[in-house]
Amino acid sequence: xxxxxxxxxxxxxxxxxxxxxxxxxxxxxxxxxxxxxxxxxxxxxxxxxxxxxxxxxxxxxxxxxxxxxxxxxxxxxxxxxxxxxxxxxxxxxxxxxxxxxxxxxxxxxxxxxxxxxxxxxxxxxxxxxxxxxxxxxxxxxxxxxxxxxxxxxxxxxxxxxxxxxxxxxxxxxxxxxxxxxxxxxxxxxxxxxxxxxxxxxxxxxxxxxxxxxxxxxxxxxxxxxxxxxxxxxxxxxxxxxxxxxxxxxxxxxxxxxxxxxxxxxxxxxxxxxxxxxxxxxxxxxxxxxxxxxxxxxxxxxxxxxxxxxxxxxxxxxxxxxxxxxxxxxxxxxxxxxxxxxxxxxxxxxxxxxxxxxxxxxxxxxxxxxxxxxxxxxxxxxxxxxxxxxxxxxxxxxxxxxxxxxxxxxxxxxxxxxxxxxxxxxxxxxxxxxxxxxxxxxxxxxxxxxxxxxxxxxxxxxxxxxxxxxxxxxxxxxxxxxxxxxxxxxxxx
Amino acid sequence: xxxxxxxxxxxxxxxxxxxxxxxxxxxxxxxxxxxxxxxxxxxxxxxxxxxxxxxxxxxxxxxxxxxxxxxxxxxxxxxxxxxxxxxxxxxxxxxxxxxxxxxxxxxxxxxxxxxxxxxxxxxxxxxxxxxxxxxxxxxxxxxxxxxxxxxxxxxxxxxxxxxxxxxxxxxxxxxxxxxxxxxxxxxxxxxxxxxxxxxxxxxxxxxxxxxxxxxxxxxxxxxxxxxxxxxxxxxxxxxxxxxxxxxxxxxxxxxxxxxxxxxxxxxxxxxxxxxxxxxxxxxxxxxxxxxxxxxxxxxxxxxxxxxxxxxxxxxxxxx
Numbered sequence: 001x002x003x004x005x006x007x008x009x010x011x012x013x014x015x016x017x018x019x020x021x022x023x024x025x026x027x028x029x030x031x032x033x034x035x036x037x038x039x040x041x042x043x044x045x046x047x048x049x050x051x052x053x054x055x056x057x058x059x060x061x062x063x064x065x066x067x068x069x070x071x072x073x074x075x076x077x078x079x080x081x082x083x084x085x086x087x088x089x090x091x092x093x094x095x096x097x098x099x100x101x102x103x104x105x106x107x108x109x110x111x112x113x114x115x116x117x118x119x120x121x122x123x124x125x126x127x128x129x130x131x132x133x134x135x136x137x138x139x140x141x142x143x144x145x146x147x148x149x150x151x152x153x154x155x156x157x158x159x160x161x162x163x164x165x166x167x168x169x170x171x172x173x174x175x176x177x178x179x180x181x182x183x184x185x186x187x188x189x190x191x192x193x194x195x196x197x198x199x200x201x202x203x204x205x206x207x208x209x210x211x212x213x214x215x216x217x218x219x220x221x222x223x224x225x226x227x228x229x230x231x232x233x234x235x236x237x238x239x240x241x242x243x244x245x246x247x248x249x250x251x252x253x254x255x256x257x258x259x260x261x262x263x264x265x266x267x268x269x270x271x272x273x274x275x276x277x278x279x280x281x282x283x284x285x286x287x288x289x290x291x292x293x294x295x296x297x298x299x300x301x302x303x304x305x306x307x308x309x310x311x312x313x314x315x316x317x318x319x320x321x322x323x324x325x326x327x328x329x330x331x332x333x334x335x336x337x338x339x340x341x342x343x344x345x346x347x348x349x350x351x352x353x354x355x356x357x358x359x360x361x362x363x364x365x366x367x368x369x370x371x372x373x374x375x376x377x378x379x380x381x382x383x384x385x386x387x388x389x390x391x392x393x394x395x396x397x398x399x400x401x402x403x404x405x406x407x408x409x410x411x412x413x414x415x416x417x418x419x420x421x422x423x424x425x426x427x428x429x430x431x432x433x434x435x436x437x438x439x440x441x442x443x444x445x446x447x448x449x450x451x452x453x454x455x456x457x458x459x460x461x462x463x464x465x466x467x468x469x470x471x472x473x474x475x476x477x478x479x480x481x482x483x484x485x486x487x488x489x490x491x492x
Numbered sequence: 493x494x495x496x497x498x499x500x501x502x503x504x505x506x507x508x509x510x511x512x513x514x515x516x517x518x519x520x521x522x523x524x525x526x527x528x529x530x531x532x533x534x535x536x537x538x539x540x541x542x543x544x545x546x547x548x549x550x551x552x553x554x555x556x557x558x559x560x561x562x563x564x565x566x567x568x569x570x571x572x573x574x575x576x577x578x579x580x581x582x583x584x585x586x587x588x589x590x591x592x593x594x595x596x597x598x599x600x601x602x603x604x605x606x607x608x609x610x611x612x613x614x615x616x617x618x619x620x621x622x623x624x625x626x627x628x629x630x631x632x633x634x635x636x637x638x639x640x641x642x643x644x645x646x647x648x649x650x651x652x653x654x655x656x657x658x659x660x661x662x663x664x665x666x667x668x669x670x671x672x673x674x675x676x677x678x679x680x681x682x683x684x685x686x687x688x689x690x691x692x693x694x695x696x697x698x699x700x701x702x703x704x705x706x707x708x709x710x711x712x713x714x715x716x717x718x719x720x721x722x723x724x725x726x727x728x729x730x731x732x733x734x735x736x737x738x739x740x741x742x743x744x745x746x747x748x749x750x751x752x753x754x755x756x757x758x759x760x761x762x763x764x765x766x767x768x769x770x771x772x773x774x775x776x777x778x779x780x781x782x783x784x785x786x787x788x789x790x791x792x793x794x795x796x797x798x799x800x801x802x803x804x805x806x807x808x809x810x811x
Contacts, residue, residue, distance in 0.1 A: 118771040125559055125776075146558045228644065236752050237772060295643035298666045298755040308644065450556040454773050462756070469668045471756040491554040 034415040036165075039441055041434040049424030051416065055398045056100050062158045063391035068103040071388035072380065074120065075134035076369055077110030079303070083325035085408045093405060097395055104388045113239045117453060124148055128380045132389040134183055134371045134396070136239065137171045138446050138453050143372070144172075144179035145450040150373045150384070153178040157394040163414050167366045167445045174448070181397045182413035184406035185368035187439035188243065188318050189432065190355065195348035196315040200224045207352030211251055214316065214355055215285050215292075221315040222292035230286055231305035231317030232293040234464040240302040242446070242456040244318045245283070245464060247364045250444055251357030252279035256455055256485060259447045260363065266447050269489075271463070272482035278358075280467055280474050287468045298465055306330065310342050321436040322409030324349060351432035353439060366443030368413060371396055411437060451488050459484045542787065549781035555774040562777065569781035578757065578765070586761040588672055589747075590740040593679040598733055600680065601687020606717075608688070609695045619692075626685035634749035637678045641665050641750075665751055668758035675747055675759055682746070683739065687732050694728035695721070730800040738793050741786070762786050 034047065056065065078087050094108060109130070111119055117139055123129045129148070143149050154161050159181070161169055168182035194204035200221040208214045218229025233240045250260050254276030257266040270276055286293045294300065294308060306323065308314040310330050317323075327349065331342035356362045371393050376384045395401055403417035407426060417423060427433055446452050463481035466472040472480060517524065549569055551562035573579045608619050625633065640647045641664040649661020664674040698721050706716045744763045747753060753760035753768060760768070762782065770779035 121771060121774065142555075145556060148558075234755075236754050237768070238752075295661070295663055295666050299638070299643075299751050311645075313645070454555055458768070458772055461754075465754050465756040469756040469758070471668055471758075488555070491552075491556065 034418055036415075036441075041438055044418055044423075044434070044437050045427060047419050047423075048427055049419070049421045051399075051419040053399045053416065053420060055395060055400045058158055058398060059100070059391060059394035062156075062394045063101070063387040065100060066103060067101065067387050067391065069385040069388035070105040071107065071132065071385055071392060072130035073106065073108045073132045073134075073389075073392060074116070074130045075108065075110060075371075076113055076116050076136055079112040083322050083408045084329050085325055086322065086405075089404045089407055093396070093401055096401075097392060100395065101388075101391050104391060106388075106392070114237060117457075124378050127378050127382075129374050129378045131379050131384045132371065132373050132392060134369055135180075137168070137182075137185075137366070137368045137370060138239075138456060140172045140180050140370045140372065141174050141448045142450040142453055144174035144177075148374060148378050149179040150375050151177050152180055152373050152393070154181050154397070157181065157390050157397065159397065159414060163416055165366070165413075165415065165440075165443075167443055168368060168370070168413060170448055171366075171368075171445050172370045172372075180370040180372040181393060183369045183371050183396050183402055184410040184413045185366060185440070185443070186320060186406070186410035187364040187366060187436060187443045188247075188320055188354070189364075189436045189439055190316065190352045191309070191319055191323060191432075192316040192350050192352070193309065193312065193314070193345060193348050194350050195344065196221060196225065196227070196312065200315070204348075205350065207350070208316070208355050211248055211279070211282055211355050211357055215282050215290070217316065218286050218292040219290040222290065225315075227313045227315065228294045228308065229290075229292040229315045231302070231309065231314050232283060232286060232297040233300060233302055233305065234283070234287075234297050234461055234468060235299055235301050236461040236465065237457050238301045238461070239457070241461045241464065243365045243367060244302070245279075245460060246444075246446075246456075247318065247354050248282060249276055249279040250363035251355065251361050252276070252282070253357055253359060253361060254279050256460075257447055260444050264447065266449055269482050269485050271485055272478045275357075277474055277478045280463065280478055283464060284467050284474050288470065298468060310334075310345050311338075312341060312345050318354060320409045321351070321430055321433050324351075324431050325408045349432075351435040353435065354442070362442050363444050364439050364442050366440075366445045368410060370413075411440065451485075454488060455485055459488070545780045545783050545787075548776055549784045551777045553774065553776040553778075559776060565777070569778045570785075573778065573781055573785070581757060582760050582762055582765045585672060585759065586741065589676060589679070589743070589761050590737055592673075592676045593683065593740045593743070594733060594736040596676070597680045597684040597736055598687045598729070600684040601689075601732075602691045602729075604684065604688040605691035605695055608692060622688060623685045625682045626689075628682070630682065630745040631749060633678070633682055634746050637681075637746075638665070638750050641674055665759075666755055668756050671751055671755065671759045675750060678746055678750070679740065679743065683736060687736060690728060690732040690735075691725065694725045697728075698724045727800060731797065734793055734797040734800060738790060738797070741790060741793070 035043075059065075078090055090110075094106070097104075098106060107130075113136060116135065120129065120133060120135070120139075120143075124143070135143070140149075154163060161178070164182045165185050168185045169178065172178055172180035172182065190207050192207060197206075197217075198204040200217075201224060202217055202220060208217045214230055221227065221229035231244075233244045235241055249255060252275045254273055255270040257270060258264045258268060259266070287297060294305070294314070296304065302317070302319060305314060305317050305319075306326055307330065309317060309323075310327050324346075327342070327346050331339060331346055334342045354362060354364050373386065373389045373393070374384060376382050396405065397414050399412065399414050399416035399420050400422065402412035402414040403420055403422050403426070406412055406417075407422070408430060412418060412423075446456055449455075459481050462484070463477045466480060467474045467477035471477075548562070550564060550566060552565045552568070553559060553562045604622055608615055608622075642649065643661055643663045643666045646661055646664070648664070649658070652658040653661060663670060665671050702720050703716055706720050711719065742763055743761070744767065747759050747761055748764050748767065751759045753764045757765075763786070766779050766782045766786070769775045769782065
């Protein structure tokens with residue numbers, strides 16, 4: 001038995017009390033994490049607006065509000081396909097940050113999804129990176145594995161790992177170490193125009209149940225109305241392509257590796273499996289055989305599908321909940337009869353779950369973004385102002401701002417965001433939000449590998465383009481893509 | 493009339509064998525002082541990157557590693573490039589792109605220059621209009637043309653369908669067979685005004701008295717062009733073609749914005765392919781090897797360009 005002196009006992013008692021008191025005061029532990037096992041639209045509604053958060057006070061415990069410092073920060077910002085509402089929230093965030101931390105000199109730079117990775121990689125090569133960066137979910141592992149990022153876990157900014165989706169935490173973990181914090185996470189949904197469905201002889205209130213139905217419906221819409229049925233996207237170097245093709249690939253039972261399993265090992269390449277080929281065949285059938293999707297799918301991104309949909313020239317597409325707001329914004333800018341036409345489309349806009357594969361498998365990309373701190377040696381000037389970086393990270397990943405910054409197009413990375421009053425307001429004002437939150441449990445993260453950006457942004461679109469242009473057969477395109485992944489994983 | 497330029501005078505003074513190298517340098521110390529800042533800047537922003545690119549071309553840089561973890565592979569990158577099917581496809585695309593864009597831009601620019609060289613009402617306005625494509629930002633032009641060509645709701649398609657000339661909009665940039673010619677058309681539209689301006693400047697140097705004399709001697713318009721005008725424009729034509737060719741070899745904005753090298757690599761030219769290899773796929777070593785090869789080709793163009801300019805100088809000096 002260990003003997004403890006009176007002084008030692010007092011010291012232990014004091015330390016333990018202080019430790020418990022400090023943990024109790026931490027915002028993450030002050031709020032019970034959301035129960036993911038109960039996740040449903042009803043559950044989300046039941047917890048919305050049940051808790052108040054004081055962001056400034058919480059972040060003040062991480063970095064004092066009078067802290068004086070300087071921070072360079074790059075982030076994946078709003079782009080042409082985002083609604084105006086989101087632009088306003090981004091503006092509000094930086095204004096609020098400057099008011100909350102008046103002595104931190106913030107130099108922020110917004111970059112679009114498709115530009116950020118290239119620019120960030122180039123900056124890293126020249127040791128000219130910013131001190132902190134908010135990257136798409138795909139990017140974290142690449143930079144963590146190369147040693148550019150500092151370890152950073154939710155606890156470092158006053159939260160707990162339980163406050164975030166487990167899938168999102170996987171995407172910021174490399175070799176057992178956490179290198180970032182999720183800011184937002186989303187899953188997309190299936191959108192269709194009920195009026196087009198009706199005119200094409202389809203049930204206007206029923207989304208296609210399977211991907212085979214999507215192929216069938218797309219053809220029916222095209223044949224009867226002469227417009228594009230499904231909004232296929234196959235542009236290279238554009239995040240939109242994997243976000244739309246991977247759900248199809250996974251639903252058919254395919255994959256790049258075994259990323260759909262609970263504990264993926266990423267050892268076996270599955271792109272050339274019969275299931276993966278069946279998914280590619282479905283795209284081929286729509287683009288080449290039936291010609292029922294936009295011809296411009298090879299050079300376009302989702303932002304090009306939005307005006308097509310609003311003009312009543314597209315029947316179905318996969319997209320964010322924000323697309324409803326985007327349509328409202330676009331409709332406001334329309335003039336004359338176009339305005340009325342656009343309103344008709346908006347009135348007929350419907351959201352549903354993404355279709356399943358032949359075996360009833362439903363899947364969607366678990367998307368989002370993460371925020372990271374760089375190691376000083378890769379930063380311009382060779383110094384990182386950690387307290388300043390943690391201040392902005394605490395604020396962005398707070399329940400309040402992780403929700404507001406994802407108000408229209410995503411969901412809060414911090415699950416406590418679902419409990420805020422702004423979530424309640426959001427559920428009341430954003431149509432179809434229920435549907436996209438219902439897709440969250442079906443979300444599959446991209447493989448947490450440094451090679452993922454190349455696989456998703458180049459190899460997958462290349463495979464689609466090779467098959468859809470006839471440069472290769474479906475089998476050849478899938479085999480070619482599998483070989484490219486194999487070479488890539490082999491370091492070639 | 494003999495025009496003595498500064499360069500010609502300097503060349504005369506630099507006849508070999510008449511003085512030592514140091515003496516020559518001393519004689520031209522002011523000249524060297526003038527070009528020294530430019531040389532210093534070039535050493536920093538051009539010479540070092542060239543050296544680094546050449547060095548990097550001998551290393552393997554896997555996407556999962558930092559650049560400092562690169563491994564020396566000798567000429568492997570060059571061997572891999574020269575034996576890959578993609579290289580030959582991209583090279584073929586680059587040749588079609590460069591030759592097509594350069595040749596047609598030059599011919600159209602020359603024709604426009606000849607037309608605008610005549611005195612007619614509205615010539616100034618027309619000249620200003622024709623220069624517009626050249627002064628428009630290439631990025632803006634690319635987006636506009638993407639819209640014009642759009643395979644679903646492009647202007648050309650809408651007009652053709654509206655006039656009943658086509659059942660559905662033609663596929664310009666989403667087809668492997670039409671994408672490159674479509675991009676070349678955009679490039680020609682953008683750069684023929686450059687050729688036009690160069691050739692218009694050249695036309696002003698053609699002695700008027702020679703043309704009048706030829707007319708008096710009974711030469712028809714074609715003979716006057718072929719035997720008087722064209723010989724006077726030989727050097728400016730060479731320089732224009734070389735400048736266009738170099739610009740086209742290095743052309744990035746139009747193909748990258750309009751198609752990103754797709755579909756299925758059908759519009760990838762060297763420079764877009766190098767960009768994708770380096771920044772999209774992080775194969776810095778292979779991309780550097782590609783760049784070295786491109787550099788050698790461009791230096792060859794540069795050599796002929798300087799020769800063409802020197803030819804002008806020699807001609808000027810001896811006339």
